[in-house]
Amino acid sequence: MTATMNRPTTAPTGARVAVDGATTTIRPRKPILASSGGPTKRPAAAAHLSDADVERLGQELDAVRDRIIASRGAKDAAYIRRVIRVQRTLEIAGRATLLLSRRKSAFVAGTAMLSVAKILENMEIGHNVLHGQWDWMRDPDIHSTTWEWDFVTPAAAWKHTHNDLHHTWTNVLGKDKDVGYSTLRMAEDQPWRPFNLLNPAINAVLAPFFEWGIAIYDLELEAVKEGEKSKEALKKDLKAVGRKVVRQVTKDYVATPVAALPFGSSKQALIGTFTANAIRNVWAHSVIFCGHFPDGVDTFTEEEIEGETRGDWYIRQMLGSANISGSKLMHLMTGNLSHQIEHHCFPDLPSNRYHEVAVEMREICQRYGLPYTTGPIHRQVGQAWAKVFRLALPPRPKALPKNAVNAPVPPRRAALPMVASVG
Amino acid sequence: MAQIRALRRVASILTTPLAPEDVIGLFNPLSSSRQLRGVVTKVTRETPESTTIHFRPGRGWNPHAAGQWARIGVEIDGVRQWRSYSLSAAVGHDPAITVTAIGFVSTALARNTKVGDILFLDTPQGDFVLPEHPRPLLMLTAGSGLTPVMSMIRTLVPRRPDADVVLVHSARTREDALFHDELLELADQFPGLRVEHWYTREQGGRRLDLSTVTDLETLCPDWRDRAAYACGPTDFLDAASELWLRDGDDEAHTNLTIERFAPVLLEGSGGEGGLVTFEKSDKEVEVGGDVPLLEAGENCGVVMPSGCRMGICRSCLTPLVAGKVRDLRTGEVHGDEGELIQTCVNAAAGPVHLDI
Numbered sequence: 001m002t003a004t005m006n007r008p009t010t011a012p013t014g015a016r017v018a019v020d021g022a023t024t025t026i027r028p029r030k031p032i033l034a035s036s037g038g039p040t041k042r043p044a045a046a047a048h049l050s051d052a053d054v055e056r057l058g059q060e061l062d063a064v065r066d067r068i069i070a071s072r073g074a075k076d077a078a079y080i081r082r083v084i085r086v087q088r089t090l091e092i093a094g095r096a097t098l099l100l101s102r103r104k105s106a107f108v109a110g111t112a113m114l115s116v117a118k119i120l121e122n123m124e125i126g127h128n129v130l131h132g133q134w135d136w137m138r139d140p141d142i143h144s145t146t147w148e149w150d151f152v153t154p155a156a157a158w159k160h161t162h163n164d165l166h167h168t169w170t171n172v173l174g175k176d177k178d179v180g181y182s183t184l185r186m187a188e189d190q191p192w193r194p195f196n197l198l199n200p201a202i203n204a205v206l207a208p209f210f211e212w213g214i215a216i217y218d219l220e221l222e223a224v225k226e227g228e229k230s231k232e233a234l235k236k237d238l239k240a241v242g243r244k245v246v247r248q249v250t251k252d253y254v255a256t257p258v259a260a261l262p263f264g265s266s267k268q269a270l271i272g273t274f275t276a277n278a279i280r281n282v283w284a285h286s287v288i289f290c291g292h293f294p295d296g297v298d299t300f301t302e303e304e305i306e307g308e309t310r311g312d313w314y315i316r317q318m319l320g321s322a323n324i325s326g327s328k329l330m331h332l333m334t335g336n337l338s339h340q341i342e343h344h345c346f347p348d349l350p351s352n353r354y355h356e357v358a359v360e361m362r363e364i365c366q367r368y369g370l371p372y373t374t375g376p377i378h379r380q381v382g383q384a385w386a387k388v389f390r391l392a393l394p395p396r397p398k399a400l401p402k403n404a405v406n407a408p409v410p411p412r413r414a415a416l417p418m419v420a421s422v423g
Numbered sequence: 424m425a426q427i428r429a430l431r432r433v434a435s436i437l438t439t440p441l442a443p444e445d446v447i448g449l450f451n452p453l454s455s456s457r458q459l460r461g462v463v464t465k466v467t468r469e470t471p472e473s474t475t476i477h478f479r480p481g482r483g484w485n486p487h488a489a490g491q492w493a494r495i496g497v498e499i500d501g502v503r504q505w506r507s508y509s510l511s512a513a514v515g516h517d518p519a520i521t522v523t524a525i526g527f528v529s530t531a532l533a534r535n536t537k538v539g540d541i542l543f544l545d546t547p548q549g550d551f552v553l554p555e556h557p558r559p560l561l562m563l564t565a566g567s568g569l570t571p572v573m574s575m576i577r578t579l580v581p582r583r584p585d586a587d588v589v590l591v592h593s594a595r596t597r598e599d600a601l602f603h604d605e606l607l608e609l610a611d612q613f614p615g616l617r618v619e620h621w622y623t624r625e626q627g628g629r630r631l632d633l634s635t636v637t638d639l640e641t642l643c644p645d646w647r648d649r650a651a652y653a654c655g656p657t658d659f660l661d662a663a664s665e666l667w668l669r670d671g672d673d674e675a676h677t678n679l680t681i682e683r684f685a686p687v688l689l690e691g692s693g694g695e696g697g698l699v700t701f702e703k704s705d706k707e708v709e710v711g712g713d714v715p716l717l718e719a720g721e722n723c724g725v726v727m728p729s730g731c732r733m734g735i736c737r738s739c740l741t742p743l744v745a746g747k748v749r750d751l752r753t754g755e756v757h758g759d760e761g762e763l764i765q766t767c768v769n770a771a772a773g774p775v776h777l778d779i
Contacts, residue, residue: 077501132737
């Protein structure tokens with residue numbers, strides 16, 4: 001077993017399939033999953049599995065999903081309403097406290113409350129509602145089609161790049177632009193360019209201004225350049241993001257300081273909202289970088305997804321994601337993206353149930369001999385940052401073993417013990 | 424009003440992306456920018472199987488006309504379910520619905536509703552309402568079909584000395600008869616109301632027979648001269664319309680107004696596909712039971728929202744107007760009025776109407 005899939009990335013040719021002769025639709029479309037068989041070449045970490053194994057794994061995971069769906073109910077609904085209630089209360093309390101932020105204690109308390117509120121709003125509420133995790137409640141107030149979040153990128157734009165593209169093409173080089181957000185070099189298989197020397201600098205700026213980075217990323221400027229997205233669509237998106245920017249900036253940087261004016265706390269309130277946004281941005285950036293960039297996470301080639309079955313699709317999500325271990329509070333504050341593997345296999349299950357899924361997911365991974373990458377947040381963040389630095393430099397050619405064509409790169413995994421084969 | 428609107432705009436600068444109503448919702452459960460709500464103020468048991476639920480609606484409710492109905496939403500095990508109910512209260516009073524425990528939603532409403540519960544509402548609708556000018560009336564009702572007529576009687580009889588109403592109401596037994604005591608009291612008190620109860624069990628199991636004029640002639644000999652309103656089960660109403668057509672004089676044909684309370688749902692055989700109608704796009708297509716609705720729409724030129732096309736991203740959600748769909752992943756047949764359907768993984772199970 002080797003971990004080599006070193007192949008230069010190619011342009012996403014598969015995405016240009018004409019749709020029923022219609023030439024207007026050239027955005028990437030998901031190929032229909034094969035009902036049986038498998039890709040000609042499975043990812044190295046799953047190469048020991050036969051088609052039948054993969055099919056059975058797919059059925060097992062489908063069964064997990066069905067069981068959670070069948071047991072969704074009033075308790076889950078009460079959970080998300082409680083989180084929303086706490087978040088809104090914190091937000092009001094935080095902003096109100098900032099009005100008196102001339103006092104240092106009020107400044108610290110207000111900024112802290114607002115930061116936590118913004119983190120909850122983006123992570124456990126916004127991200128998950130926009131995934132449709134709570135659509136089953138049929139509550140138009142908590143629904144993926146109506147929700148707008150406290151983040152500069154409009155929900156609609158993010159749903160497209162995140163739900164449609166990233167979650168469908170997870171870690172497929174050339175297709176999933178989340179691998180480096182079209183700016184950073186985040187996979188060994190991405191070709192090195194001198195520009196990548198800026199990797200650490202770009203990432204250091206990106207972290208505190210993450211929401212702005214995502215807003216620009218969601219415009220898909222690359223797709224426009226390549227002709228996959230029309231100029232008209234870009235214009236429409238620019239208008240939408242412009243409107244959102246005006247509202248967001250007005251709220252945090254104009255209205256809140258103005259409201260603090262009578263209390264002589266204007267300047268402190270402005271610093272407070274800016275700090276809260278920055279804290280939320282750094283946190284979101286860290287959590288999201290833990291999802292797909294720590295050691296042990298694989299990227300894939302288009303060849304490897306050709307002929308993918310349901311089971312293979314699950315395997316790609318499992319191999320392409322990493323969890324964060326920690327307390328209940330950690331799971332809440334990461335929006336349960338600490339269960340990234342579970343989230344990627346079942347993006348629309350309610351987030352409060354992922355910890356249940358995780359128990360079964362670990363067991364299944366162990367039984368099928370598949371890695372399950374997880375670790376405490378400091379280690380995962382450290383590994384992601386190490387990658388940012390490492391990949392800033394061009395790959396160093398390695399001496400090849402005498403009778404090998406490709407150099408086997410030993411997999412670096414911080415994972416559960418692997419079991420050789422399926423019983 | 425203008426001041427409130429201006430205040431709301433100022434507040435929304437600080438609450439964005441939420442609406443001010445979302446924040447007020449922390450303190451006032453009736454506050455929402457998207458969904459009209461009401462709070463239950465009183466719950467009365469009418470019969471062993473029926474309950475009247477009084478509620479106070481939030482801002483945005485229109486007062487109902489006697490005989491109208493409203494869509495009522497209730498959360499059952501975390502999922503919002505909607506059904507239509509006739510409003511039984513008199514005009515000018517807080518609205519009330521009278522629910523009989525038949526079916527999943529009505530049973531939950533009738534049995535579990537408590538004072539203080541929140542109901543989700545849509546404004547009153549329907550043209551089963553009193554005539555504009557006073558004239559003799561005949562009300563022909565069966566079972567819970569009495570509810571819209573009760574609102575008419577409560578509105579009209581005590582307020583109009585010139586009212587002339589005959590109510591013929593059919594129920595299984597005296598205990599099952601809705602509003603029994605109240606109706607008798609009203610008839611006692613006001614000469615403008617006459618009530619004829621027909622208890623099927625006391626008639627030896629014989630139901631009120633509308634296939635011939637015999638029963639009707641006995642209960643209300645001048646039925647032809649009255650404007651008639653009928654509400655009840657489907658076969659009851661079908662028999663009534665036939666009777667009026669056949670035995671009424673020319674003018675009497677148009678004298679019958681009917682309210683059906685079975686929802687207009689399309690009967691689907693399931694699994695065989697069916698005719699899919701895209702209402703806003705004004706397109707129809709006959710599709711097989713294995714074709715996702717998304718594909719069906721796209722193939723006939725409807726601009727369908729779409730995303731991952733495999734049931735994950737929910738970019739394709741489209742409201743269902745009527746009919747049933749089959750989840751191609753599970754084979755489960757589902758579909759409630761207004762439900763948002765993932766068109767990429769659902770196929771028609773019989774005729775389907777989509778709101779797009």
